């Protein structure tokens with residue numbers, strides 16, 4: 001089975017691709033490589049540098065399944081250049097789905113985002129709730145979902161709304177909450193949290209990537225699934241970090257109102273089970289930092305890096 005992973009050189013892609021190779025799949029990691037490429041060579045891996053907006057450049061021949069991860073992957077980056085954001089994160093998704101249908105590709109897995117719900121008062125955010133996305137990023141995800149669902153008669157369409165991901169990847173992200181707070185404690189000797197009371201769901205990078213493997217193996221699981229398992233506050237995350245690195249936690253005012261508890265019962269009903277926790281992610285990051293092979297670098301922060309490189313070009 002041949003699998004195309006768009007965004008295959010991203011934070012998730014770098015953990016997912018080796019797992020796919022271990023399972024014996026042939027893999028194409030297609031990516032602009034804005035954040036580099038750290039994949040080890042492998043006989044079944046083709047790493048292709050390219051832009052999903054250029055649909056003809058995507059090597060789709062012989063592909064059986066697409067895992068679509070490429071996007072301008074957070075709110076502040078999405079706001080930098082809304083046109084780019086819509087082209088990459090929504091229009092390219094539509095073209096890719098259309099091309100997939102024309103080529104007879106029968107399986108499409110999409111990384112949406114739990115942020116499509118916007119600000120919710122309901123105690124439990126389930127898949128049935130109305131979507132009120134706030135940012136350009138969230139809106140492109142909502143529209144992409146709708147487009148992909150319209151291809152449900154032509155192919156298996158599986159849409160995941162992941163919580164904020166945490167944990168280690170060869171292409172690290174330190175702009176996601178758990179990783180960011182852990183790195184603050186390690187490199188600055190203190191943690192600053194904005195607000196702190198907002199509750200957000202989390203998922204370990206090993207679990208979200210295992211979920212994509214699970215979906216490949218369970219094509220009968222179609223439609224939209226939340227994927228977030230630990231609904232805890234930012235302050236709770238800071239307190240987990242301080243169990244291992246006893247630093248001061250400074251709470252300042254936040255202008256980000258999003259606070260929600262995601263319910264993933266629908267996903268759990270498919271038989272999928274997460275295996276790791278925020279605590280695991282924190283410990284793994286601390287251990288890696290202490291080996292000297294993880295440092296606090298600009299390229300691990302999407303906004304900083306896009307401003308310095310992609311958009312400065």
Ligand SMILES: NC(=O)c1ccc[n+]([C@@H]2O[C@H](COP(=O)([O-])OP(=O)(O)OC[C@H]3O[C@@H](n4cnc5c(N)ncnc54)[C@H](O)[C@@H]3O)[C@@H](O)[C@H]2O)c1
Nearest residue numbers: 007009010011012031032034051052070071073111164165
């Ligand atoms: N990390 C999270 O917490 C999280 C949570 C929910 C959803 N998601 C979604 O999961 C997906 C992967 O996220 P990630 O954390 O790995 O982000 P990431 O930014 O590390 O990876 C995205 C990758 O897409 C690539 N890319 C961007 N524009 C492209 C283009 N035009 N053509 C080809 N490649 C392009 C980038 O170079 C990057 O490697 C994204 O769609 C993101 O929105 C992530």
